[in-house]
Amino acid sequence: MSKPDKRQEIMHAALDLLAEQGFHGAPMAQIASHAGVAAGTIYCYFESRDVLIRELYHDIEGRINAQIEEGAAASIPIRHRFNLVCSVLLNYFIDHPLEFRYVEQFHNSPYGTEHRRDKLLGRNGEAQPCRDLFLLGISEGVIKDLPLVVLYAMTFGPLVILARDHILGFVVLDKTLIERIIDACWDGVKR
Amino acid sequence: MSKPDKRQEIMHAALDLLAEQGFHGAPMAQIASHAGVAAGTIYCYFESRDVLIRELYHDIEGRINAQIEEGAAASIPIRHRFNLVCSVLLNYFIDHPLEFRYVEQFHNSPYGTEHRRDKLLGRNGEAQPCRDLFLLGISEGVIKDLPLVVLYAMTFGPLVILARDHILGFVVLDKTLIERIIDACWDGVKR
Amino acid sequence: MSKPDKRQEIMHAALDLLAEQGFHGAPMAQIASHAGVAAGTIYCYFESRDVLIRELYHDIEGRINAQIEEGAAASIPIRHRFNLVCSVLLNYFIDHPLEFRYVEQFHNSPYGTEHRRDKLLGRNGEAQPCRDLFLLGISEGVIKDLPLVVLYAMTFGPLVILARDHILGFVVLDKTLIERIIDACWDGVKR
């Protein structure tokens, strides 16, 4: 109980501070004190700052993917599954603004570049869950026959920007607007 | 000629190094030597590192907006203007990968947050040029009646992601594919 | 049996690691794990790291002196006793390279300085066993009438260097060569 507790405290503190102050605005000492532990304690759980940052990303990525899969797995009509995936994802971002900001920063940093390079070789499947959804749609002729990467971009590109704008207060995404947004995304990918 | 020269050298060196190595992977000394000037010289032109970073962003943003305006200003049918704006923007990113990476990093960092905050109060116009395009489209009933922010996201969200994927080698965006992508974006915003 | 066992394990691990990696290249945690005990356990047997280091030295010094005494005590002609002392000592170093390296490092460190300072006041005995041998030799007129310290240096100086060179692989000291070396040492001290 005390071991995972402290590890969790540290990860939570790191998420908070790194998301809010940027990857280079939060010294280890600050993370430690925010987590209620001594500076050295972090190194009982994470080999280095880099490892902490990567492990934290991996954690969040896992949770997000779990959400997406949840929607993508359902065996319902493609259109509905698409809706589900998008709304689940968008709502997750809205509900977890810190995780969202963390992930965004991670992607647009040398960590993200390295992370992608690794995926190219070792496979990983961040958006893997949607693969089947899109492939099926293409084969059924309801989705445009475009490279998967493009379909991902058409779908998640707008959602990510809107999540950010919502978090920053540029729009208020309510239930109705979210529905209309997802419809628009569908228009983008549907044949 | 020699004064603005040095300033340009510095900005160019900063763009190179900051884009490639991340905002925190390029010390001032490295930027200076890459620019062929002494460390102290940078401070003759920029008050501080932060100012350099922001000024560099401002420069790039200006050039990108100029490109967009170029496409948006033409008094041709909305559909064509939309095409023009998108292709001009996407091609600019593809042709200027360092500027693209720089801007992406800027946005997803405390600088970006602050920058947006400033915009809320004052003005900005990053996507301003498109404002009229979309407003006109809405009033003519050819574009969905959604908040401008959403329309921006529907349009630029996919483009930005695809530019990044192209730069990183995940897709190869040729003329044909770019056309199809822009068509898909149009599907997303059109009524 | 289990208590002294653990103490021995710790001293053995400390000897290994401190000799090989230097006095500052072996953290307590490493010594502990090498000894198969927990970090805190060391402090059940040794008050501090310094105490461990000094106690370990004291142990080794005792064993080496025992060897020397063994040779020095024999009531045989001086020349033979000298031979015995030297060969016993040199062979001990060759057979116990870790102890040798440990002792060398100890001497050439602040520990050694402090150790000598203590000896100045209290006692010494490191080469004490040879005292009688040399004193007898002087009085019998077979050994040069030089200060004991000088005679020690003439005898042990070469041996120590050659032990180190042998351990590091710069020479191979076989039986014959050892004999010739000891003869040379004798030439140095004999009248």
Added chain:
Amino acid sequence: MSKPDKRQEIMHAALDLLAEQGFHGAPMAQIASHAGVAAGTIYCYFESRDVLIRELYHDIEGRINAQIEEGAAASIPIRHRFNLVCSVLLNYFIDHPLEFRYVEQFHNSPYGTEHRRDKLLGRNGEAQPCRDLFLLGISEGVIKDLPLVVLYAMTFGPLVILARDHILGFVVLDKTLIERIIDACWDGVKR
């Protein structure tokens, strides 16, 4: 004037503190303040602490070798050259106790091990100057036909120990005693 000045100040301070307090008893900050410079300044002249330590050794080694060569080069009878080399070396140590202590510690530390390893491959010639002296003596039949390493040990082993003892106050090496010591050393190596 100011550049080499500061570098010298740093090396001098490092020699003082490292020799007196041990290689691990003198933090960079202390060396810096002892040298009258800021902590960071050391890194303008030395890449790292390790580099400083090695460079300092290299410096001292050079000065000592210069002294030895001075004695060894003279084209006088072997016996006299031997005397000259030994007395020059012993006096240098006595006159420069800090350098002596520094060198001793260096040799008996991982730095020294590494240094010797390098020499084995790349040649370096610490005691090279004496090589000819001993080789000539062997060929002329006035010096024992022993490996050079052994002859070095017979000669320098006692001198090093006595230098240390003198510095620590265990003996007082005056002109007369030094002569007698060198005579004894000669007895060790002469045929």
Added chain:
DNA sequence: CATGAATGAGACTTCATTCAT
């Protein structure tokens, strides 16, 4: 304007030691 040596605050990390279990 330009220089670049110098600064020193502050970052990351290590590790001897403690103490509740």
Added chain:
DNA sequence: AATGAATGAAGTCTCATTCAT
């Protein structure tokens, strides 16, 4: 006696910035 998670002081090194030249 034994454990090992936790501590936090201290160490090395980086780097934005300054200032005398």
